[in-house]
Amino acid sequence: MYSKDFIRKVMYANDLAEIVGEHSVLKQKSNDALVGLCPYPDHSEKTPSFSVSSSKQVYYCFGCKRGGNAYSFLKDIRGFSFIDSVEHLARRGSIPLEKTKTPYKDFKKNTTKEENLKKDFLHLNQKALQYFSTQWANLSKTSKVTQFLSKRNIKPEGIKELSLVFSSPQWSGLVEYAVDNKLDLKKLHALGLVQIKKTSQNKVDPQAGDYYDTLRDRFIFPIHSSQGELLAFGGRAFGDEMPKYINSPEHLLFKKREVLYGLFFSAKHIRSKDYVIVVEGYMDFLSLYQAGIKNVVATLGTALTEGHARILKRYTKNVILLFDGDQAGKQATEKSLPILLQESLYVKTLSLEKGVDPDDFINQFGAQEFKKKINLAQDLFYSILNHSFESYHGGAIDKVKIIDKLQPILNSILDERLKDLYIKELADRLQQTEQWVSEAMKVSKKETAYKKTNPVSAPKLTDSPALKKTSGSEKPNSTETSTERINLNEVYPAELDLINLSLKEESYFLQLFGQKKEEICVSPQAIAFFDKLEQIYRQNSQKFDRLAGEIVNIVFPQSAIMHYMEKPMCDLKNSEANQLMSDCLNKLKTIKARNVAKNLSLKIKSEEFSQDSLEQYMKIQKAFKSPKQSDKATEE
Template sequence: MKAVRNMFFPEEFINQVREESDIVDVISNYVSLKRGGSNYKGLCPFHSEKTPSFMVNPSKQIFHCFGCGEGGNVFHFLMKHENMGFPDAVRALAERCGRPVPEIERTPEDLAQQKIKDRIFEINKAAASFFFETGRKTSLALSYLKSRGITEETLSLFKIGYAPDSWDALTLHLKGLGFNEKDIELAGLALKKKSGDGLYDRFRNRVIFPIVDIYARVLGFGGRVLDDSTPKYLNSPETPVFDKGSSLYGLNLSYEAIRKQEYAILVEGYMDVITTYQNDIHNIVATLGTSLTRWHVRKLQRYTRNLALFFDSDDAGVKAAKRSFDICVPEGMKMKVVTLVQGEDPDSFLGKYGKNGFKDRMAEAKPIMDFMIEHTLKEMPQKTLNEKVSVAERLIPLLSMISNPIEQELYTNQVASLLRIDPGTIRASIRSGAAKLRGKEDPSKKEGTKPGKEAPVWEGALVSLMIHHPDLLQEIKGRIEPGYFSDPGLRSVVQRIFDSPGEKPGPGTIQSLIPAEDASLAGMLSRFLIEDQEPVDLQGLIDRVRQEHLKRMKKTLQEEVEDAEKQGRSREAAQLVREISNISLEVSTLQQRLGTERRNVKA
């Protein structure tokens, strides 16, 4: 089967990565799957549901959700779940299976975009070296870091540096290395002067923390003042290589420890990571001072599904825990909460109680649902009926987000016991609340709503027959053409099948039929291909495809007749009318045959 040409990597390499990346193993890192017949089933990670409609077929190496319509192969899953492009999905899976990534073929647009990114990475690397070397020669910066307990080894490991108290020291240094002002500004390291020409440095008189990805590329920087200036912390702006909402500080040094220990510690600040890491606790990352996002969570899910978060025990801490709950629990992350005394953070806590005290506090971590129940009961009275109703209304939305039915049942019983009400009442409220929530969702995200326009089911069924029963292909090719298919995606698939002389399609060729660049077509094809199809009613399917094709032709010809008559082309109009008459006769014959034989073809 001739594969679709890929614009990025050699087809042979893509096929090797795909063959070595078992789709069940990959998806199992994100979704709890259970065997059910020839497929594995689980709760869809792309929309909210209580009954599994997400299927993974190990023999065909494809997935499909019958609830939201997402589907495709292992690349499509990673692209959708991690919000990444096809090249990045290939790289991620190649890294997972230990296969070196070759040079890639790129479109001119992709080459231009990558050239910009590469240039920014070069500028960031040069800036990081400048900051680091400046810091080693600046007593003010060294004194500050020493006062925070940072050792020389840690300073070098994290490449902590210093931006001098100058308006243009970095800009002049980078220009001296051959970088132009436009790229320096694009990298977020300098800003245009409000008056006159030129740039001024963004970071001045600050300790600098380079933000590095797992490929050792400098994405951006964080800077902390050495005095009482504001803002206390300053990060790089959004650039073509830096996204604050998905970047995690320290991940470049911690991802192996996270994977090995099977959980990650998530903190807020740079110094929290540095101090903790220096105390031989290496499975730690920070969110750059921002709230946790689902992109942070999905990045961590590559290494673990277990997360420990630090919160204050005050109201702000409870609110932060609630926000994290809303993000992590629907994503399938298991979370524990570590509470500290108000005003403490991991950095200051380690300074007072040391590594052993930190580990003791970690051992006291509570599952986040326990934390939320405890603080809700502490905050809200439960003496009167109305008070109990208020507590239940606070907790039921949290219970409804728990996707594991056993865990949800246990917590439901716990809450019912604490409030002394019937667990069945809470279960009913959970179901009712879920239904109301679905009613408020965007229509494209509701259960059972398919994205985009659906291809006619008879067209998909016929394509499925061609693939699952290659012995029927010659008969089908003799009676229909690719142009008979109304859906352009299916039409292109049929064309590729027909263009393979002497080669019969089969389940092994499914991968080559699912294009990486067309997520909509991938979802559609996976729907028709996830299950084997019996070769029933081939005649009915062919008749239906032909009939609908003729109806479309008739409509087009009728429009041409109107146009010809308006322009006085009576002879042409008469010829078109005769063609319409012939088509109508054939449509009628097909309709009679379909009706008489009661073909089991869904209308």
């Protein structure tokens, strides 16, 4: 993790308007504000509602209610992690990375050795790609490589765009290239690009000359991160020899559960189409991509994981699974559903003719027929539901079996609206009530491993904090800062208005500056927010406009502190803003008084009270009947 000072320095070395301008055309609306069409893929609009503040270095969309700073924009729009965003903006702003910090999420803290190893691995992968690329010059028209490309209908355009290469049958081609270019063979071995020969006693001999190439006589797919870093390679045999595929082993850079093949190339197309097709392998990806169906990714020989689901969610909420139609493919599809549902993704499945994979289908029937199939994609839950009822005969045992099978899926759904609709459909088919289905799921044979903690219900205003409507897609990201983020879902509306007034203009902020926040605010989260805001302000009181851009890093949802950019708050006159602040402070005093009264009432009922407590309770009750006295009662 980088230091806070470095993160701040990097952010202000870049102009947010320029970053947003790469994704949306911005026009000057006022001295400080620029507006354009919202670049979020799930928000299409014709009238610009996306606003960027040049001075505060924050953005806010009045349509979809999303907001933040440069880091949150890169996370949402380009799928970057927080660390990736910092490094990207550092490069963009020509700022050297902190040498004592470790930028990559899998590195141990403050280990420059591993940071250097990452750079070495990336360099070696690039050198290996250069070596494989030289093989194209030696390709003959009669070679099996040419025949393979022709048979599989692999086009030159696809080869060039995806950096596809191949390896010769030579056992030591890469090894010799490494020796000639003074590359580290031990590190190439760690990357899985070369192997060590074994002796007659089945022992390894790591001496020079005892290495051989791993990927021989294969069509090679370079595997990139979502930012374009070359992480690993996958090699496919040209014929039927086994194994058909050889992938790089997992290492410092490469974790299969966190990488989707082709995402670096398809990300912008996924955002544009607002859905993604997930296939099983390289060839399926290649066939779809070069046929013009570019909103596609492939798993790397592994089942879809929670890591994959989180990655997909950065680009779209709509997923179409297209795995093989055999039994293994069907099982993988079913197992993927709860994983995707727990990330609030909408999941469909696409079925092709029996025994036909996407690669075969494209080559046999063409892209247009495949696009027709996409339009027929079925809700995956209903597909599983239909399959479950194929052997259903209406008996009690049949009903319990279906409940047991579908319970893990239903319990993984965070969207209560979707869950209710699925339960209604299941209840209708079982000829039972929705209540019966819900109760039956509670006593199902065991809790599913996919189930997450249920979202907390919205609290009532009179009893506990509540937040005005904000973007429901935002979640805290513990990796962004070393401190826990402040949850503004747990503050009162009056506190939220005070927060936004404080960020709107310095004069409003200074009215609260220096006061004890415990006497002003009710919720711990609001107190924490103002304490942090004052801490940042004290560090550089000449830069009030930067407060919003910095504090947004440590709150969620980030859009909660963007209401000052919205109407009616953005249009408030000074007198109106001051009146709003006064009203908020009075409301919070009333809430504090009610909370005190509630606690005293509980003490009285439990006979754990003193005469002073009783008198205080009576004063507060009297104050509620006389609003002008409420402040005095609260203070007492």
